[in-house]
Amino acid sequence: MPGTLMNIWVPKEIITKNDHNTMYIPPTKPAVLLLHAFTMDGIFTWFLQVFALTREYAVYVPDLLFFGGSITNRNERSVNFQAEFVARGLGILKVEKVTLVGLSYGGMVGLQMAKLYPKLVKCLVVSATVIEMTESISLDSYKQFGVTKWSDLLMPKTTKELRMLFSFGFHKIPWFPDFVYGDILETMYRNRKERNELLEDLVIPDKDATSYTNFSHDIHMVWGGNDKIFDLDHAMTMKTQLGDKATLDWIKDAGHLVPLEQPFKYNKRLKCILERVSKHH
Numbered sequence: 001m002p003g004t005l006m007n008i009w010v011p012k013e014i015i016t017k018n019d020h021n022t023m024y025i026p027p028t029k030p031a032v033l034l035l036h037a038f039t040m041d042g043i044f045t046w047f048l049q050v051f052a053l054t055r056e057y058a059v060y061v062p063d064l065l066f067f068g069g070s071i072t073n074r075n076e077r078s079v080n081f082q083a084e085f086v087a088r089g090l091g092i093l094k095v096e097k098v099t100l101v102g103l104s105y106g107g108m109v110g111l112q113m114a115k116l117y118p119k120l121v122k123c124l125v126v127s128a129t130v131i132e133m134t135e136s137i138s139l140d141s142y143k144q145f146g147v148t149k150w151s152d153l154l155m156p157k158t159t160k161e162l163r164m165l166f167s168f169g170f171h172k173i174p175w176f177p178d179f180v181y182g183d184i185l186e187t188m189y190r191n192r193k194e195r196n197e198l199l200e201d202l203v204i205p206d207k208d209a210t211s212y213t214n215f216s217h218d219i220h221m222v223w224g225g226n227d228k229i230f231d232l233d234h235a236m237t238m239k240t241q242l243g244d245k246a247t248l249d250w251i252k253d254a255g256h257l258v259p260l261e262q263p264f265k266y267n268k269r270l271k272c273i274l275e276r277v278s279k280h281h
Contacts, residue, residue, distance in 0.1 A: 006089050007069035009043060009061040011054065014093065026094040027058030030278050033090070033098040034061045035106030037128070037257060038154050038199075039169060040188050041068035045103060048263040049270065057274065060095065062086050064109060066191040066198060077194070077201040083112040087120055099277050101125045101270065103259060104229075108133065108202070114217050123218040123277050125270060128230055128256045131238060133202045134209050141229065150199040155192060159185060171226035171255035211241070219246045220273050222266065224254035 016023045032053060036045035042061040043050070053059050063070040064082050074081075086109065090098065099122050102110030107129025114121040130137055138150065145168060147153050156162040159181040167173050176184075189195075219242055223235045232250060239248045249269055254262040 004065070004072035004074060004085060005070060006065065006085050007042075007063040008089050008093065009050075009059075010093060011058045011060075014058065024093045026096065029056060029058040030274070031095050031098045032057045032059050032274065033086070033095075033100045033110075034059065035086070035100065035102040035110050036061075036064065036067065037103045038105035038195075039165065039257075040184075043068075044188065045106075045257075046259065049101075049259055049267060052263075052267040052271070053274075058095075060090065060093070060098070062089060064106070066194040071191070077197045079108050079112045079202065080116065082109045083116055087113060087117045090120065096120070097122050099123055099125065099274060102127075102129060104128045104256065105202075111215075114215055115212060118216055121217055123220065123273075124215075125220045125222060125273055127222050127258050127266075128224060128227055130230060130234075131213065131241065132204050132209050132211075134204055134206050136206050137234075138203050144228075150202065151196045154199060155189060155195060156185065168228050169255060169257045170261050171224065171228075171253055172261075174261075213241050213243065215242065215245055217245065218277075221246060221248040222258065222269050222273075223248065223250040224256055224258035224261065225250040225252045226254060227256045227258070229256045 011027065014025050014027055016025055034042065034046040034049060036042045042063045046061050050059050050061060065072050065085060097120060100110045100113060102124065107126035110124055110126060111131055114124055142148060145153050153165060156165050159178060162181050162185050221235055221239060223232060225232060235248055239246045251258055251262050251265045259266045
């Protein structure tokens with residue numbers, strides 16, 4: 001049984017076989033790391049971005065621990081723990097610098113990575129996220145969604161609950177036949193006990209919040225204009241907290257899961273940011 005196993009989708013050109021041993025080569029293109037939301041794994045969240053970026057960038061897509069193929073027998077459940085293992089994985093893959101793109105939970109992990117490993121992260125692009133998930137932010141959301149804890153919303157047990165989650169995650173919920181909801185429920189919501197523990201660990205009492213905003217990185221916030229979970233008011237407050245290093249752009253007719261709902265508009269903005277970053281670094 002491995003201690004910790006993290007599944008990372010990597011560019012095929014960085015892998016080479018030498019005497020049947022797998023060797024990793026540092027990427028020759030600028031590296032982009034995509035960190036997924038809590039409701040799905042890496043490729044399900046980002047497949048439309050992977051297609052759009054692979055020609056010009058070396059794209060890395062981890063499944064965070066307890067998502068997709070990633071597991072650990074350790075007891076830690078913090079965002080720091082996730083950040084540490086993503087950074088370790090990139091080290092093994094010989095990636096020295098990344099532009100980090102994070103959605104929702106992935107954005108929280110990304111901000112921690114930037115704080116813990118400032119030399120590894122060039123800059124951040126975050127959507128639908130918070131710097132820290134405080135009790136007061138959580139309580140506001142519980143009230144809005146009629147739940148008593150995050151897992152009531154984010155860990156659906158029935159197709160009806162999954163539809164409700166999607167109705168909050170999207171501005172306009174895409175139509176799927178019932179069997180697709182059933183398949184998503186079956187494939188995306190394993191490791192329930194551990195994921196519930198991740199959500200419990202996520203919420204910080206207000207008195208313990210560090211209010212850390214002293215990032216040395218540029219932080220590009222790309223928001224869904226109709227995000228029902230962390231709305232534009234929240235985004236503007238966060239931008240103010242982050243100060244001059246942060247920019248905020250929002251996409252009309254997009255909810256919380258903005259890269260999935262408006263992939264073409266989102267990709268266009270993401271590519272503009274990545275081009276600017278490549279020129280300046």
